[in-house]
Amino acid sequence: MAKSKKKDIQSLKFPLVEQAEHAEKDLFQETWAIPEYITNNLAHTLRSYQDKALSNYRYTQTQINPNPQHVLFNMATGSGKTDLMAALILYLYQDQGYTNFLFTVNTNSVLMKTKDNLINAGSDKYLFKDKIEIDGQYITIQEVNRYPRIKQANTIYLKLATVQTVSNDLFTVKENTMGLTDYEQDPVVILADEAHHYSVSTKSEKEAEHTWESAINKVLNARNNEDKKNLLLEFTATVDFEKTTIYDKYRDKVVYRYPLSRFMYDGYSKQVKRIETSASDEEKMLNVVLLSQFRKYRAQIENVTSTFKPIIMFKSAKVAVSKKANAKFNEMIAKLTAKDLLAFIERQQLMDSNDNAVLELAYKYYLKNKEEVGKIVREIKHDFDPKNVLNANDASGNMLEKGQYEALNTLESPNNFYRVVFAVAKLTEGWDVLNLYDIVRISEEAATNKNATMVEAQLIGRGARYYPFEIDGKKSYKRRFDEDPSNKQLILETLHYHTMNEPQYLKQLVGSLKQMDLPTGKDSKNPPIEIKVKPEFKRTNAYRSGKIYYNESVDVPSSYFDSIQKYGIEHKVDLQRNLNYGSREVNYSAYSASVETKTISVSRFDDRYVKKAIQKLDFYQFLNLKQYIPNLQSMDEFIYGSNWLNANHLKLFLTVPVEYREANLTAEEILKVIVDLLKEYQVKIQSGYVKQRGTNNFIGYPIKEYLSDYNKRVPEYDTQTQFDKTQDIKVYQMKDDEFYVYDNAIVNRLEYQLIERVKAYVEDLKAKYGKAVYLFRMDETMHRESAKSEKLKLHQYQENPKYGVHLTGFQPDFILFLEDTNDYYFQIFIEPKGMSGERFEKELWKEELLLYMTDHHADMEFMDNESNIQISGLKFYTNGDGRGTMEQLKEITNITDDTDQKSNQ
Structure with a gap:
């Protein structure tokens, strides 16, 4: 039988999503705000994509006739589907009048976690406020095994059961269980988590009578003849729309999509890197311990809250292998000495196969602190003592679902001292530990086929959840260091997957990661490339005596x-x-x-x-x-x-x-x-209370002191996705381009596109500004560990900026430097910016400042009363110059006429 052709996921259409998006853009369609009875009663503030998911669902229930009974939310692992469920429960109760809810999933572990989320008000993971109040009435969420026939006022009834239990109760007549008539009595909302487990009818075999999917459908259709029907809301991160049968089943049910690559691109997850090594399992164990402790030490250096505790997971193929590895690990820690540790590090550094950037950072740290190695070893023995190691396997090879469940699900807690988890099963649905930083693949008896690598890819995706650690008392739920050229991101915001260096296996693993739409790359030392100022530029007057100007900032009392x-x-x-x-x-x-x-x-x-x-x-x-x-x-x-x-x-x-x-x-x-x-x-x-503000006083800094040689690495991405193509950073040779002052440009596609756009106008600019036309790349890498970097920043100084007051200055990526024969200096700031919705909107304060400088040149003041200087800024340059940035450049440099004449010749 011929294989069915795979569909291109980017070209697939989902009508409900498209209709909701169209309505949102319609200026004559009333915009729906999330009601206060939802926002005021949730423990967490909904993120923008969760707001959108809720809004899309509300649209299907109020604007589409007939409104769909069955919908699917396809949202990335870790994106907060349970928070969304909590919001939907409140919406369906208050707005649609539903009081009976059935939460179902295929594992007991998720069920137990969800009780903490939705029922247990004493849990740290409870998703509602302590008291739910709507219209002055306190609302109770009551867990039930059966929905009561006589209901209490102001009560939401929630039944939590595995899909196996729901199915067994329907198809096996028992006392005190819920049969089909119970679901016919009053309308029920089914919240089906990890719904991909239920879809057997999408497989090739004929649907069996007593499958899980059949049971769910029977509950859904139990009230089809009533005015108020039962509803089914499915939630899953894993759905293969490329398969025709699955796409055909769900195309008109998908109400919202937020794929993993989008989730990671928006900064809500850790970055993911692979450490590919030929080291033995024992060597990988010691390496990951050293790395984990190094994360802990670096967190202390960065003033991360003292409760920061990075977790290691050792993943094995079989229970026996896991127990054996656990025993080896405990023995290794017990026998570790300072002498052995230093010898191990020195041996690892000599191995050509060890080409890992983050491990190299850890090794350097330990070698730099040789005199402290005895203390470090004592801390390792304390932190990784057997009492802090949890073997989470039961006899069947699954993760424990009772006994140590609480320990597994409170690993972020300051009162939980576990640092290591040994397990066979993948990180099962429902294990949402956030401070997992290292996953080590135990290679003994491990399979390398596609099924095995897909399980590993799913494991990596689930482990990439972001850990909202606090720095100086401030917590963030998104990555903080994406723009930081230091190694903070690599240490504090990256999940490392330690695996074996075997080409065929790695090819299979990368393929599985791509299939999951999970952006990742190899963590390699990636030797830095030296970026040098061209010798010919150093001989120019612009370099010897020219200046670059930024505005001064002052303290605000x-x-x-x-x-x-x-x-x-x-x-x-x-x-x-x-x-x-x-x-x-x-x-x-x-x-x-x-x-x-x-x-x-x-x-x-x-x-x-x-x-x-x-x-x-x-x-x-x-x-x-x-x-x-x-x-x-x-x-x-x-x-x-x-x-x-x-x-x-x-x-x-x-x-x-x-x-x-x-x-x-x-x-x-x-x-x-x-x-x-x-x-x-x-x-x-909040945004207006700043302790420093910019001024209209611009200070010139000598170019020769601030444009210098520097080193930079080119990051590697081998599973790039649709959302980060413009971040594909490469090295471009610039030796033959006189206007560019460095011999190489390490830039992304968008930045290189901008360089080429500017290049097209260099001859016209030379004709007008005959003395100097240069493009400076202002890379923060040049001065990242120097006080100089703070000077080369622009700061807001306009009154009442439209996009709010922002304390931190910023350094535009490029400066176009022009000088004419009368020593008139023209400095133009240019900032390329990828178009990405919410991110782009948040950056508009920078563009506002750039344009303000251009429009208010007369208000600028310069040191020593310099009058032969003009400072301007352009609107953000976007892909394909979609916003007309180059047209603005022509206008402010007065080269429009010359350029137009040339183009007409």
Whole structure:
């Protein structure tokens, strides 16, 4: 039988997703905001993609007729599907009137974890607030085995069961179990986690009568003749849409997709690197211990919270092998001496096969601290004592589902001292440990076929969950060091998979990683390339006496923040707002173009609404607020003070449809307007409280002191995905391009494209600025360990920037340096930026500063009253010059006419 042709995943269509996206872009379609009864009752703030998933689902239930009963959320491992489930439970309860929910999955371990997530309010992993309150009523989530016939008010009933249990109960008549009639009685929402396990009807054999999928479908269709039907919401990270049978089954059910590569590209995961080695299993064990301890030491150096504890997992093919490896590991730690450790490191460094960057960093650290090796060995013996090693295998080779379950699922806890886990099974669904940093493949009896490497790829994907460690008390749920040229990312934000160096196996593994859409690469020492300033440029006057200009920053004293206006907030006594649209006035304005409106005065509005709104927002607790308003003496001052909210004198005016009357306004609607207003103020207060600000005073720094030779590595990616193609960094020879001051350019595709675009205008620029036309690549690698790097940054200095106040300066990637025969200097900052939605939006403050410099040149001041200088900035350069950056370059350099004449010849 001929194999079915694989589908191209990029070309596949999912109608529900497309309809929801189209509606979102429709200016005349009302934008739905996540209701407060969801945001106020979840322990975590939903991320933007989770908001989108929830919004897409709500669209299918309110705007599509008939609304789909069965949908699929295809979201990456670690992307917070259970957080989304919690939000969906609240939405379906409050908005759609469902009170019965069935959570089902195929393993007991996930079931136990989900109890902590959705039922156990005493658990650290509980996803709701301690008290769920909706419309002034406290809501109870009650776990049940059977849904009650007589229901209590304000109660959500949640049954958690494996799909095996649900199936057995349906097909085997037993006392006190749920049969089909129970699902016919009242409407039920099925939350089917890891749903790829259920799809047997997509296989070649005929669907059996008593399969898991058949059981789920029977529950789903139990109320098809009723007005309120049962619903099925499936969740999975693993679904092979390239297979025609699976795509055909799910094409009209997929409501949201957030693939692994997108998740990783957006920074919500660790990076992933492979350490490919010919070392024995015993050598790999000692190497990973040294690396794990090095992570711990580096975390201390970087002021990471003291509870940082990197976990190692040793993955074996069989239980017997795992137990044997566990015994070898314990023996190795027990016998380790300082002399043996130094000898091992020196031997490893001599091995040509050991070409790993992160291990080299660890070796250098230990050799640099030889006098401390005795202490280091004692710490290794303490941290990796057998009592801190967990063998998570039961007799069947699966991960334990009881007994040590709590230990396995609290590895991030300061009270959990385990550092090592030995296991046979892959990281099973439901084991969401975040501080896993090293996975070691025990090679003894390990298979190398495609099935084995796919299991390993899934293991790596699950282990890549990001660990939100704290630095100086600040926690982040996204990678922090993507733009940091140091090795912090390699140590603190990278999962390493230690495997064997066997070409055929590695080819198979890389293929499996690509099939999973999981971006990764080999961790190799990758010898650095020396980037040199061209000798001919060093002989020029531009290099010898030229300068590059950046603006000075100054300290801002706390006494400066004495009013709400100092945070960029235009707070007026007359508050003008739009009803029910809060911070989305832009969308509302577009919508209201076709709706006649009027402005009404809200006579019932007074300070009580301000005080109530403040009570609903944690940010406005006095101790927290004082962190941003240091001179504030009391909450009364903030609420009633004339420099702050001035609540006793506020008047509220609302823009409403022309037929609307004040009598139609509810107290809840007025309160929501003020809550939304204070949320906007919160963002501006947080971003506006900065201790340093830029000035319009520009300082020149000698080019010869700041453009220097430097070394840089070219990263390797062998499983690149659609989202990081522009980050494909390569070395480009630039010796023959006189305008580029370095002999090589180590840049990504977008940056090289920009260089080529500028190159096209070099001759025209030379014709106008005959003395010098040079392009500088300002790579932070040049001065990453020097105070010089802080000087070569631009800082915001404009009043009330549209995209918020940002304390940190930034260094644009390129400077176009021009000089004419009258010694007139023209310096143009250029920043290439990949278009990627949310990331791009967050960077727009940089573009705003660049354009502000161009439009306000007359306001600049220069040291020594220099008058022969012009500083400008261009809009971000994007792929294919889609935003017309080069057109702007022509305009501000006045080469438009010459260029146009040449192009017409």
